[in-house]
Amino acid sequence: MSDKRKRAVWLAFENGDGDLLVEIMQEHIKLSMMPHIDQVYRQIIHAKIEALRAERDAIIAKYMEVDDDVTD
Numbered sequence: 794m795s796d797k798r799k800r801a802v803w804l805a806f807e808n809g810d811g812d813l814l815v816e817i818m819q820e821h822i823k824l825s826m827m828p829h830i831d832q833v834y835r836q837i838i839h840a841k842i843e844a845l846r847a848e849r850d851a852i853i854a855k856y857m858e859v860d861d862d863v864t865d
Contacts, residue, residue: 801856810852817849 794802805811824842829835 797857798853801853801859804856804859805852808856810856814849814852817845817852821845 802814805814821842824838824845827838829838
């Protein structure tokens with residue numbers, strides 16, 4: 794993880810989005826540990842994990858932009 798991304802995660806925690814990042818992480822772990830019964834079920838789990846990653850990345854990106862504004 795880059796220093797810029799680490800800083801963005803830190804800023805997210807400082808500004809109230811840390812709990813949401815933790816919830817996303819916990820849900821991701823829960824989904825990844827579920828048994829893959831069949832291909833369709835596996836695709837559903839994968840789609841949910843991808844949505845969680847997108848949500849996480851959007852939160853982090855928001856704080857990366859804030860960090861850019863502050864350091865410029």
